[in-house]
Amino acid sequence: MTSYFFSFEGPDGAGKTTIISMVESFLRDKGWDVVATREPGGIEIAEKIRDIILNPAHKVMDGRTEALLYAAARRQHLVEKVIPALKDGKIVLCDRFIDSSLAYQGFARGLGIDEVLSINQFAIEGYFPTLTLYFDIDPKIGLERIYGNEKREINRLDLESLSFHENVRKGYLQLVERFPERIVLLDASKSVADVFADAISILMGNLEKNMP
């Protein structure tokens, strides 16, 4: 059975969650069986790990502890939710996956992309996304969007410096170069309607290409 595991990546405030919800409705209307989920989280255990990682009070958290907690949440979410959905032939839309760890912990935290890739390979056992949409945005704009949204809670990672968020973007751009067959860059500074149109065109192209 062909499986469709699409991840959505990008700096904070790039617009991933907004577009995933639009893509989910669009694909459902077309008759596809879709599971939209997020990392860290998506299931009870991983949501609990999320609360620990993102609690602004946990200022002393060590970078390697952070990387391991993200990998642990990823593992549980993968086995409990993503793999069963893929086995049932569903399309999985995942708000962040392994590339977040590579860009945030590997590059921006300075732990090393290859080191963080290695602990995550243990966690994911080869379950890389079929396709990853990378929402590219100047972090200044992303952070302005977040701080402009009163409903959005500000978490421990949001509170990092602007230079940390700029390094996150640099990390992602390295990943786009390193995995060109998997990661596609979208200009996330465009309007919601335009970003959605770009995302649908890429995703439908992938679905049609891989249809049995």
Ligand SMILES: Nc1ncnc2c1ncn2[C@@H]1O[C@H](COP(=O)(O)OP(=O)(O)OP(=O)(O)O)[C@@H](O)[C@H]1O
């Ligand atoms: N293309 C866009 N243009 C302007 N504002 C946008 C756009 N896309 C999303 N927004 C707004 O920006 C804010 C952040 O959007 P969203 O939550 O979708 O981003 P995100 O990438 O999921 O962020 P995070 O990863 O930090 O949770 C929201 O208030 C949303 O309405």
Ligand SMILES: Cc1cn([C@H]2C[C@H](O)[C@@H](COP(=O)(O)O)O2)c(=O)[nH]c1=O
């Ligand atoms: C999966 C993952 C996430 N992060 C960071 C990225 C964001 O700052 C937060 C998650 O918040 P969101 O509102 O759900 O985007 O966590 C990370 O640093 N490493 C990861 O692997």
